[in-house]
Amino acid sequence: MNKVFITGASSGIGKSLALAYAKRKCTLGLSARRIEMLNExxxxxxxxxxxxxxxxxxxxxxxxxxxxxKQFIEDADGIDCVIANAGIGGNDNIYSGSSKDINNVLKTNILGVTNTLMPFIPYMKEQKSGSLVCISSVASYVPLPFHGGYTSSKIAIRMIFDSWRPTLQRHNIKTISICPGFVDTPIVKGPARKLPMKSPDKAAERFVKIISKGKNTYVYPWHYKILIFIAKVIPEWLYNYVIKKIFHKPIN
Ligand SMILES: NC(=O)c1ccc[n+]([C@@H]2O[C@H](COP(=O)([O-])OP(=O)(O)OC[C@H]3O[C@@H](n4cnc5c(N)ncnc54)[C@H](OP(=O)(O)O)[C@@H]3O)[C@@H](O)[C@H]2O)c1
Incomplete structure (x- = not known):
């Protein structure tokens, strides 16, 4: 994995991924909106x-x-891996009377991922190799209250990859969905910050290894698989009952 393009490289997981690939002496495309942080x-x-x-x-x-x-492919003289990492959190503002906030999450986290990845696919098809990576979330398995935009955006990108995988495999293009639980970055706000979190540097080191292995879907850390299993088997009425009792306002 020599030529890697990363979105959301100014902070958090994207920044740690950039540093992890930098240790491996890669050619990197670092992108985000905050240019000063990117330069650092x-x-x-x-x-x-x-x-x-x-x-x-x-x-x-x-x-x-x-x-x-196009510019990165020219600058780096090729492309091996694209990581669609940029994303935002935030609650739906369900009582606001406006779809502004939820739509901003959906646009960034879904259209932002397709906008990032699709321009690279023709090049990868032609060269018959490449890896596409999306940073989904454990939240894509658990319908978090007040965060319908975020959870559905993370399901959407995982599902897009599930749909693309067999087609792109014909051209030796890998599609890797990474589903982290809580990682200690600025996206985690409010009371959620009291929950146990993994360090972004440790997470990124793990993700680099998983990407090089070309795994399809990866949940990190492993113990979130238990939560995912519970979310799958719990009856809908019981889930709704518990959530109604516990969550009266957004936790993040
Ligand atoms: N941390 C967690 O617990 C956790 C868990 C599961 C999944 N994730 C996912 O991991 C990814 C990275 O998040 P993080 O935890 O590292 O949070 P973060 O530190 O807030 O980083 C988010 C990154 O996305 C970029 N970004 C946001 N909107 C953008 C836009 N419109 N255009 C370009 N870049 C944009 C930000 O850069 P600029 O503001 O400079 O543009 C920033 O670099 C996200 O997709 C997030 O959903 C995080």
Whole structure:
């Protein structure tokens, strides 16, 4: 994995992924909206021996995503792996009378992922290799109250990959869905910060290994599989009863 393009590389998991690939001396495409933070990540990557290219990018901007994909392929002289990591959290504001907040989550977390990945697919098809990675979430298995936008966005991208996988396998293109539980980054806010969280650097090291193995879907850390199992088998009425009793307002 030599030429890696990452969205949301200014902070959190994306930044840690950039540093993890930098340790492996990769050529990196680092993108996000906050250019100063990206430049800092880029300098740290250079110090680790990588060759980083920085692109200011809002993943909601389809045309710019297409332009920058082309630019990175030119700058890096190819592409091995694209990581659609950029994402936002936030509750639906269910009583606000406006779809503004939930739609912003859906646009960033779903359309932002397709905007990021699709421009690279023709190149990967032609070269008959490549890895596409999306950062989904454990939340894609558990309907979190007040976070319908976030949970459904994470299901959507996992499902897009499940749909694409057999088709793209014909061209030796891998589709890897990573589903983290809580990782200690700025996206986790409020009382949720009291829950146990993994460090983003440790998580990123694990993800780099999983990506190189080309695993289809990966839940991290493993114990969230128990929660996912419970969410699958619990009767709907019981889930609704418990949630109604416990959650009266958003926790994040
Ligand atoms: N941390 C967790 O517990 C956790 C758990 C499961 C899944 N995830 C997923 O992991 C991914 C990374 O999140 P994180 O935890 O590292 O949070 P974070 O530190 O807040 O990072 C989010 C990144 O996404 C970028 N971003 C947001 N909106 C963007 C946009 N419109 N265009 C381009 N970049 C945008 C941000 O950069 P700019 O603001 O500079 O643009 C930032 O670099 C997200 O998809 C998140 O849903 C996180």
């Amino acid at each position: 990540v880029s300098n740290a990557c250079k110090e680790l021996g990588a060759t980083p290219f920085v692109y200011q990018l809002d993943v909601q901007d389809r045309n710019k995503c297409e332009m920058i994909a």
